[in-house]
Amino acid sequence: MEKDxxxxxxxxxxxxxxxxxxxxxxxxxxxxxxxxxxGIYDVIPEQYRGIPVCDYGENLIIPGFVDLHTHAPQFxxxxxxLDYKLLEWxxxxxxxxxNKFSDPVYAAGVYDAFAEELLRQGTxxxxxxxxxxxxxxxxxxQALYRRGIGAYVGKVNMDTNCPDFIKEDTLLSLQDTEKLLxxxxxxxxxxxxxxxxxxxxxxxxxxxxxxxxxxxxxxxxQSHLSENVNEIAWVEELFPEIxxxxxxxxxxxxxxxxxxxxxxxxxxxxxxxxxxxxxGVVAVHCPDSNLNxxxxxxxxxxxxxxxxxxxxxxxIGAGHSLSMPQTVVKTIQLSKVMQVLDSxxxxxxxxxxxxxxxxxxxxxFGKVGSFEAGYSLDALIIENHSxxxxxxxxxxxxxxxxxxxxxxxxxxxxxxxxxxxFEAD
Amino acid sequence: MEKDxxxxxxxxxxxxxxxxxxxxxxxxxxxxxxxxxxGIYDVIPEQYRGIPVCDYGENLIIPGFVDLHTHAPQFxxxxxxLDYKLLEWxxxxxxxxxNKFSDPVYAAGVYDAFAEELLRQGTxxxxxxxxxxxxxxxxxxQALYRRGIGAYVGKVNMDTNCPDFIKEDTLLSLQDTEKLLxxxxxxxxxxxxxxxxxxxxxxxxxxxxxxxxxxxxxxxxQSHLSENVNEIAWVEELFPEIxxxxxxxxxxxxxxxxxxxxxxxxxxxxxxxxxxxxxGVVAVHCPDSNLNxxxxxxxxxxxxxxxxxxxxxxxIGAGHSLSMPQTVVKTIQLSKVMQVLDSxxxxxxxxxxxxxxxxxxxxxFGKVGSFEAGYSLDALIIENHSxxxxxxxxxxxxxxxxxxxxxxxxxxxxxxxxxxxFEAD
Numbered sequence: 001m002e003k004d005x006x007x008x009x010x011x012x013x014x015x016x017x018x019x020x021x022x023x024x025x026x027x028x029x030x031x032x033x034x035x036x037x038x039g040i041y042d043v044i045p046e047q048y049r050g051i052p053v054c055d056y057g058e059n060l061i062i063p064g065f066v067d068l069h070t071h072a073p074q075f076x077x078x079x080x081x082l083d084y085k086l087l088e089w090x091x092x093x094x095x096x097x098x099n100k101f102s103d104p105v106y107a108a109g110v111y112d113a114f115a116e117e118l119l120r121q122g123t124x125x126x127x128x129x130x131x132x133x134x135x136x137x138x139x140x141x142q143a144l145y146r147r148g149i150g151a152y153v154g155k156v157n158m159d160t161n162c163p164d165f166i167k168e169d170t171l172l173s174l175q176d177t178e179k180l181l182x183x184x185x186x187x188x189x190x191x192x193x194x195x196x197x198x199x200x201x202x203x204x205x206x207x208x209x210x211x212x213x214x215x216x217x218x219x220x221x222q223s224h225l226s227e228n229v230n231e232i233a234w235v236e237e238l239f240p241e242i243x244x245x246x247x248x249x250x251x252x253x254x255x256x257x258x259x260x261x262x263x264x265x266x267x268x269x270x271x272x273x274x275x276x277x278x279x280g281v282v283a284v285h286c287p288d289s290n291l292n293x294x295x296x297x298x299x300x301x302x303x304x305x306x307x308x309x310x311x312x313x314x315x316i317g318a319g320h321s322l323s324m325p326q327t328v329v330k331t332i333q334l335s336k337v338m339q340v341l342d343s344x345x346x347x348x349x350x351x352x353x354x355x356x357x358x359x360x361x362x363x364x365f366g367k368v369g370s371f372e373a374g375y376s377l378d379a380l381i382i383e384n385h386s387x388x389x390x391x392x393x394x395x396x397x398x399x400x401x402x403x404x405x406x407x408x409x410x411x412x413x414x415x416x417x418x419x420x421x422f423e424a425d
Numbered sequence: 426m427e428k429d430x431x432x433x434x435x436x437x438x439x440x441x442x443x444x445x446x447x448x449x450x451x452x453x454x455x456x457x458x459x460x461x462x463x464g465i466y467d468v469i470p471e472q473y474r475g476i477p478v479c480d481y482g483e484n485l486i487i488p489g490f491v492d493l494h495t496h497a498p499q500f501x502x503x504x505x506x507l508d509y510k511l512l513e514w515x516x517x518x519x520x521x522x523x524n525k526f527s528d529p530v531y532a533a534g535v536y537d538a539f540a541e542e543l544l545r546q547g548t549x550x551x552x553x554x555x556x557x558x559x560x561x562x563x564x565x566x567q568a569l570y571r572r573g574i575g576a577y578v579g580k581v582n583m584d585t586n587c588p589d590f591i592k593e594d595t596l597l598s599l600q601d602t603e604k605l606l607x608x609x610x611x612x613x614x615x616x617x618x619x620x621x622x623x624x625x626x627x628x629x630x631x632x633x634x635x636x637x638x639x640x641x642x643x644x645x646x647q648s649h650l651s652e653n654v655n656e657i658a659w660v661e662e663l664f665p666e667i668x669x670x671x672x673x674x675x676x677x678x679x680x681x682x683x684x685x686x687x688x689x690x691x692x693x694x695x696x697x698x699x700x701x702x703x704x705g706v707v708a709v710h711c712p713d714s715n716l717n718x719x720x721x722x723x724x725x726x727x728x729x730x731x732x733x734x735x736x737x738x739x740x741i742g743a744g745h746s747l748s749m750p751q752t753v754v755k756t757i758q759l760s761k762v763m764q765v766l767d768s769x770x771x772x773x774x775x776x777x778x779x780x781x782x783x784x785x786x787x788x789x790f791g792k793v794g795s796f797e798a799g800y801s802l803d804a805l806i807i808e809n810h811s812x813x814x815x816x817x818x819x820x821x822x823x824x825x826x827x828x829x830x831x832x833x834x835x836x837x838x839x840x841x842x843x844x845x846x847f848e849a850d
Binding site for chain 2: 294321
């Protein structure tokens with residue numbers, strides 16, 4: 001074994017091999033070879049002796065965060081126009097902002113800042129929407145690739161029910177998508193994902209073409225599902241031949257025929273929940289977005305109990321922050337609101353939601369989000385400047401999640417490579 | 426008029442003279458004399474010519490934030506133990522932490538960090554609980570006074586239904602309170618407030634004594650009301666002769682006989698709401714705390730409509746952040762949850778909640794929280810590092826509230842005096 005392929009990190013190692021508990025290894029060594037974890041040891045095994053140790057002392061070593069739903073082009077729009085609900089907000093703000101991405105120079109500036117902020121906040125894997133524009137979508141792939149962030153990037157497709165300035169020709173939309181996915185399909189860390197914006201802005205022809213691309217190239221799919229009651233009614237009106245929102249995607253091979261992310265899933269029938277479980281479709285919970293747009297609350301516990309895979313998303317710009325720790329806090333808080341409404345509803349614990357933000361969401365990327373042997377070394381070093389003396393590593397993690405900032409993250413590793421940010425805070 | 430008593434700030438001035446709208450004065454001059462605002466002008470009036478202008482260019486000038494409910498000794502406890510609800514959390518974490526404040530050296534360290542963080546986050550006025558300890562409560566007065574923060578500080582009183590190590594002798598509790606309030610009653614910016622922890626930890630004798638102190642010294646009162654359903658049941662059990670929680674305070678002259686703050690007010694009968702309105706009792710909404718401890722949601726709109734005065738509180742350590750902008754965001758978000766539950770419930774707008782966090786809460790301190798003539802010059806200069814080019818001042822304020830950090834606050838004025846922080850971020 002060549003020694004320069006080995007990395008050894010030392011510190012207080014915390015992660016969630018399962019949702020119900022934190023695994024905590026104080027003053028231990030996390031060892032990886034070629035970016036893949038070999039194990040955790042309290043003493044360095046014989047074969048690794050002599051390899052330099054990155055000793056982080058009293059700092060925490062935790063998995064990088066996974067953001068399963070976000071809109072990179074809405075980075076500049078965070079916090080704006082949040083007096084609107086979904087459909088008005090799309091028309092008044094979002095489509096206008098996304099239109100600016102016809103200019104690759106504008107796109108380069110925003111996507112660079114977006115990628116930098118992701119890394120700063122400790123997000124090491126992301127599934128991101130771009131816009132309809134092929135050239136600026138390519139720039140998003142490149143911006144994430146340059147930073148070494150693990151990503152699925154989707155050029156958005158929409159060819160109906162949106163302003164003309166942002167409406168695609170169906171055939172061109174499919175052709176642009178295919179060109180881009182051919183360019184990036186072979187890349188290791190940044191890969192393409194089929195991305196119809198959502199059912200209402202898609203013709204049947206577009207959905208059909210996208211489903212065929214997903215199957216042909218064996219690519220994953222991301223879209224939105226059942227975010228808002230008006231949106232749901234609209235889908236039922238637009239697709240009268242299909243009985244329920246999720247079945248629109250299903251009918252066109254965009255619902256679990258390949259790995260699929262569906263953001264929001266706030267208002268699902270029991271049949272839809274069951275279908276998600278059966279088809280392995282991942283429900284992505286975006287708490288800030290659902291709050292800001294008055295969409296409702298995803299019943300996360302119910303979906304988990306039904307066997308649906310769940311991950312977390314920042315969903316900027318409807319969400320206002322790329323911070324996954326803050327998304328963890330909001331997820332716990334909303335589960336507590338659910339309990340206020342129904343005392344039988346069991347709130348989510350910190351370990352459960354930390355799991356969703358790491359190993360749970362990470363599973364969409366393969367062996368990602370845990371420190372078990374065989375997992376990718378995606379890790380953050382947490383110094384937690386605000387931490388109080390005398391706390392246990394777990395209490396320090398609690399305090400970082402609730403009160404920490406990007407400044408508390410002093411190092412970021414993705415697939416075993418240390419990645420620097422321009423400005424920690 | 427002596428020119429060195431005048432301050433002139435120039436920038437984009439934004440505030441809420443009323444809840445329904447922002448007043449916006451671009452590129453204008455905010456002029457104050459002896460810390461009191463004279464007016465806003467687009468050209469400097471003749472009599473102020475020659476006085477140096479603090480020109481903040483494109484930056485925003487907004488009122489300082491007002492935090493009407495927080496527990497200074499729980500500063501180190503933020504983010505810890507939030508799997509518990511109120512009563513368990515008090516016993517497992519809070520009382521143990523507060524017991525450490527029998528040591529003035531420990532208190533000095535925590536209170537200094539607390540005051541620094543308040544200022545850093547742009548909170549210029551605060552109503553704070555200390556602990557039962559007279560000596561360390563004095564240290565909290567001093568820490569806030571040194572920083573020039575406008576404050577009401579309350580030595581906590583509790584003499585029953587709490588662990589022995591933190592239970593006071595009734596008479597001693599009243600004597601300590603009186604000594605401290607005599608020391609600080611004459612001070613301008615940092616003043617005493619009568620602070621029974623809450624009804625369950627108070628004997629009738631204690632409540633009687635505190636009510637008498639409030640009346641004798643004409644001091645305001647702060648406590649907790651109707652936070653949690655178990656707590657409410659407990660109060661009814663402890664005070665069977667009094668029919669409802671708020672009437673316990675009322676019976677002992679602690680409910681509007683002098684200006685009164687009641688934190689939480691989540692579960693109030695219509696009679697209680699009406700009583701608050703009639704007695705001018707301020708309801709302090711603490712959204713993070715209510716979420717973290719699964720307490721419920723204060724129906725802010727309902728209270729406002731009923732004529733109850735409302736302010737906002739960070740309520741650390743049950744809340745995890747001293748940031749009032751984040752408290753504003755959570756307040757809006759929870760009002761949207763209320764609308765999800767009841768489509769007739771009208772969510773709160775940004776201007777309404779900004780008002781609560783400035784002029785609304787500020788009214789407890791006198792003419793505070795607005796930039797109208799006669800108001801105290803409590804102001805923040807906002808640079809908003811993350812702001813996008815081409816936004817209007819109001820959009821930049823939106824973005825600061827939703828996405829900003831302490832780093833975006835570049836200057837802080839309280840009663841006309843510029844106050845520096847040790848570390849902006």
